[in-house]
Amino acid sequence: MTETGSISIHTENIFPIIKKFLYSDHEIFLRELVSNAVDATQKLQSLARQGEFQGELGELKVRVTVDRDARKITVSDHGLGMTGEEIKKYINQIAFSGATEFVEKYKEKDQQAKDQIIGQFGLGFYSAFMVAREVEIWSKSYKEDAATAHWTCDGSTQFTLDEYTEGVHVKAERGTDVVLHVAEDSDEFLEEARLRGILEKYCRFLPVPIEFEGQLVNDTTPIWTKQPADLTDEDYQKFYRELYPMSMEEPLFWIHLNVDYPFNLTGILYFPKVKDELQFQRNKIQLYSRQVFITDEVKDVVPEFLMLLQGVIDSPDIPLNVSRSFLQADANVRKINTYITRKVADKLGELFRKDRVGYEEKWNDIGLFVKYGMLSDDKFYERAKDFALLKSVDGKLYTITEYQEHVQANQKDKTDNTVLLYTTDPEAQHGFVAAAQARGYDVLVFDQVLDPHFIGLLEQKLEKTTFKRVDSATVGQLIEKEETTESVLSEDDQKKLEEVVTAAISDPAMHVKVAALSPQDAPVVITRNEFMRRMKDMQRTGGGGGMQMFGSLPDSYDVTVNANSPLASKMLADNGSTVAKQAFDLALLAQGLLKGEALTQFVKRSTELL
Numbered sequence: 090m091t092e093t094g095s096i097s098i099h100t101e102n103i104f105p106i107i108k109k110f111l112y113s114d115h116e117i118f119l120r121e122l123v124s125n126a127v128d129a130t131q132k133l134q135s136l137a138r139q140g141e142f143q144g145e146l147g148e149l150k151v152r153v154t155v156d157r158d159a160r161k162i163t164v165s166d167h168g169l170g171m172t173g174e175e176i177k178k179y180i181n182q183i184a185f186s187g188a189t190e191f192v193e194k195y196k197e198k199d200q201q202a203k204d205q206i207i208g209q210f211g212l213g214f215y216s217a218f219m220v221a222r223e224v225e226i227w228s229k230s231y232k233e234d235a236a237t238a239h240w241t242c243d244g245s246t247q248f249t250l251d252e253y254t255e256g257v258h259v260k261a262e263r264g265t266d267v268v269l270h271v272a273e274d275s276d277e278f279l280e281e282a283r284l285r286g287i288l289e290k291y292c293r294f295l296p297v298p299i300e301f302e303g304q305l306v307n308d309t310t311p312i313w314t315k316q317p318a319d320l321t322d323e324d325y326q327k328f329y330r331e332l333y334p335m336s337m338e339e340p341l342f343w344i345h346l347n348v349d350y351p352f353n354l355t356g357i358l359y360f361p362k363v364k365d366e367l368q369f370q371r372n373k374i375q376l377y378s379r380q381v382f383i384t385d386e387v388k389d390v391v392p393e394f395l396m397l398l399q400g401v402i403d404s405p406d407i408p409l410n411v412s413r414s415f416l417q418a419d420a421n422v423r424k425i426n427t428y429i430t431r432k433v434a435d436k437l438g439e440l441f442r443k444d445r446v447g448y449e450e451k452w453n454d455i456g457l458f459v460k461y462g463m464l465s466d467d468k469f470y471e472r473a474k475d476f477a478l479l480k481s482v483d484g485k486l487y488t489i490t491e492y493q494e495h496v497q498a499n500q501k502d503k504t505d506n507t508v509l510l511y512t513t514d515p516e517a518q519h520g521f522v523a524a525a526q527a528r529g530y531d532v533l534v535f536d537q538v539l540d541p542h543f544i545g546l547l548e549q550k551l552e553k554t555t556f557k558r559v560d561s562a563t564v565g566q567l568i569e570k571e572e573t574t575e576s577v578l579s580e581d582d583q584k585k586l587e588e589v590v591t592a593a594i595s596d597p598a599m600h601v602k603v604a605a606l607s608p609q610d611a612p613v614v615i616t617r618n619e620f621m622r623r624m625k626d627m628q629r630t631g632g633g634g635g636m637q638m639f640g641s642l643p644d645s646y647d648v649t650v651n652a653n654s655p656l657a658s659k660m661l662a663d664n665g666s667t668v669a670k671q672a673f674d675l676a677l678l679a680q681g682l683l684k685g686e687a688l689t690q691f692v693k694r695s696t697e698l699l
């Protein structure tokens with residue numbers, strides 16, 4: 090006896106709409122069907138645990154097979170099965186009413202609203218129609234004396250349902266076979282390699298064995314589902330290699346996430362060795378929901394600064410059909426985000442406290458995460474400020490507080506501000522670094538892309554503290570003190586000296602002034618004002634629009650002529666050119682600014698002088 094009927098939905102042609110718009114990725118049909126088969130298997134297992142099912146469980150495998158010639162894909166499980174009544178209820182009503190509701194809502198809305206709607210609907214079973222022209226279900230419930238139910242549908246609103254208690258159509262075993270008759274436009278899904286690829290992507294860690302063409306494709310107990318106490322370092326490293334077989338490096342360390350209240354989340358996050366930005370792009374964090382792979386676009390779930398991490402996150406509280414706008418609005422997702430940030434901070438803090446030496450060795454690789462985190466998340470800043478490290482040119486690492494104490498005695502200016510000196514390039518700025526060190530100052534190295542922003546952040550957060558690049562002023566003026574050095578030159582001579590040097594240089598970008606430095610200091614020093622340099626740098630790297638005015642200014646430099654240098658009187662006596670030019674070129678050389686013809690002239694002049 091065949092029952093035919095109309096699926097109670099009021100929309101014509103939902104099929105084409107869903108096929109076109111629901112998922113841009115048609116391949117997920119297989120994920121949906123295999124997940125349903127896994128669910129059916131697990132439901133039976135729990136019925137057995139509760140004593141409601143007392144029969145033989147048998148081998149609980151999900152089998153996927155493809156028959157290219159017959160254009161069929163079959164997903165079979167040995168789970169709890171469905172009676173005819175249940176098919177009507179769960180497939181006709183639930184699966185299809187979900188689809189109808191989806192289409193109704195979908196029709197009226199603009200694209201943004203559409204994205205949101207897609208996120209809310211798990212159309213599971215219905216997604217089979219994205220690749221099949223017809224779908225059959227053969228099912229036999231675990232319930233005693235259940236008939237074999239056979240349902241067919243071609244994606245229209247018509248279905249047929251038969252039940253067999255005898256004859257060739259009786260299913261030998263409990264469970265469900267879903268048979269897809271693959272549509273003409275979906276030939277790719279008849280390729281064995283294509284299907285295997287899809288299974289490996291989405292089903293690799295499903296909790297029930299999945300067999301494809303006779304071969305097992307999954308690991309049913311990936312390590313994130315286990316207790317950290319039961320795992321060794323080797324287990325974590327092995328899993329890392331399993332996730333990223335192409336990665337050359339071992340991870341630096343990892344965090345095992347495990348929480349069940351107020352949301353459910355497990356996972357393992359690895360801190361990779363930082364090689365280059367491209368590497369991060371490849372080895373992304375993978376998002377799972379009950380061991381089903383969902384996506385590796387984890388934006389919004391993971392704080393942006395932690396996108397550089399690798400590993401897996403598994404949470405049933407993250408909706409399966411991830412859509413961006415939906416994720417952003419989801420309260421669980423926000424909580425997860427906060428939780429991950431906290432766990433990462435805890436882990437770093439623990440590494441720092443328990444093994445300072447090991448932590449310092451890793452700093453080069455983790456510094457980027459930490460600084461990025463401090464910049465982008467205030468709560469993370471509060472936690473990380475105790476284990477963020479500053480590197481001195483001599484290679485020593487200090488926490489912020491340690492460093493402030495370290496330079497306390499020498500580096501306070503006359504207004505009681507602590508001035509922290511830094512170099513962005515210890516090689517190129519060597520002369521300035523050496524001069525600062527000779528004064529008893531310490532110099533930090535800030536040579537990473539993020540560092541200019543990090544400096545800005547620290548200046549905001551730390552009281553009475555400013556940063557100055559070593560070449561932003563002459564060493565005597567880097568940290569302004571009460572004491573002043575007397576000039577040995579008279580005021581008239583100082584004025585004359587300024588004129589002589591200005592004339593010798595004849596470059597409007599160079600602002601010459603005479604100052605009384607120590608006799609041991611260089612005769613001429615070229616510096617770039619800290620504020621102007623920062624503004625121009627920001628403008629160059631595309632910073633705020635307001636910086637435009639600074640960007641359009643020509644580069645300008647301060648040229649300080651040392652009135653107390655023995656060469657000052659020579660410049661005066663010489664009345665100009667040679668000595669002044671030579672001293673100026675030496676200063677340019679120290680700043681790495683002497684190039685081209687000026688350099689040739691300098692070499693020639695130097696040879697003559699010798």
Ligand SMILES: Nc1ncnc2c1ncn2[C@@H]1O[C@H](COP(=O)(O)OP(=O)(O)OP(=O)(O)O)[C@@H](O)[C@H]1O
Pocket residue numbers: 121125126129166168169170171179180183184210211212213214215265409
């Ligand atoms: N292989 C199967 N064995 C037993 N029941 C099944 C099977 N496949 C589907 N079902 C039943 O049909 C229902 C509808 O399936 P569908 O995939 O559309 O939605 P869902 O699984 O409830 O939700 P999701 O959108 O998360 O997949 C299921 O809840 C389940 O009761």
